[in-house]
Amino acid sequence: MKKIRKATEEDHPALMKLYEHDIEPDEGMARRFADDLIHRMNTLLCIEGEEIVGTVSWEVRGGLEDGVIELIGLGVDPDFRREHVATSLVSTLIRDANAYYESEGHILRFIYLFMEASNDEARSFYRRVGFTEVSQIPNMFPHDDGSMWTKLLA
Numbered sequence: 001m002k003k004i005r006k007a008t009e010e011d012h013p014a015l016m017k018l019y020e021h022d023i024e025p026d027e028g029m030a031r032r033f034a035d036d037l038i039h040r041m042n043t044l045l046c047i048e049g050e051e052i053v054g055t056v057s058w059e060v061r062g063g064l065e066d067g068v069i070e071l072i073g074l075g076v077d078p079d080f081r082r083e084h085v086a087t088s089l090v091s092t093l094i095r096d097a098n099a100y101y102e103s104e105g106h107i108l109r110f111i112y113l114f115m116e117a118s119n120d121e122a123r124s125f126y127r128r129v130g131f132t133e134v135s136q137i138p139n140m141f142p143h144d145d146g147s148m149w150t151k152l153l154a
Contacts, residue, residue: 002053002085004092007043014052022075041072042100044092046085053080056089058097058111067109067154069097074113074122090129094153109154117145 007015015034020027037043037057046054054076061068071093076085094111101108115122117136127133131149140146 002046002048002083002088004044004046004088006096007038007045007055009038011045011052012038015055018052018055042093042096044089044096046076046080046089048080051077053077054085054089056086056093058093061112064101064104064106067101067107069108069111071111071113086125087129098153107154109152111151111153113149114140114146115149116141116143117147123147 012034015037016027016030019030019033023029023033037055041057041059043055043057045052054074056074057072058069059072061070071090074086074089076089094108097111098108111131113126113131114137115126117140123133126149129151131151133147133149135148137146137148
């Protein structure tokens with residue numbers, strides 16, 4: 001059974017392993033990746049058994065009164081795609097971010113994200129969960145153009 005929860009320091013080794021397996025075998029970069037997800041960003045993990053099968057990270061942008069967050073990254077283990085992991089992570093992110101803003105006396109109004117323009121699978125996913133593509137950004141990434149997507153909540 002899958003469970004979604006906030007990333008903690010205890011997840012550091014598993015997040016490093018995830019980075020080294022899925023991105024590149026660089027221990028220093030893997031350590032920085034895990035540190036960022038746990039200490040700098042708000043990160044949720046989808047866990048099945050003892051395995052991390054998905055992650056989503058977000059940060060507040062501007063002042064709380066602006067009601068804006070950036071969805072920094074969303075990733076799902078290829079073996080668990082099409083099992084609603086990404087949809088559950090984004091729904092939980094919105095619920096948790098809403099609760100955070102409400103606890104601070106503000107309203108979450110707007111989510112944005114940047115992605116590689118050529119990622120058709122992600123484009124289809126974000127469209128399905130209510131995001132709208134608003135901009136193409138030439139040369140945003142070293143190997144691809146960028147695409148900005150937004151979701152208005154309030």
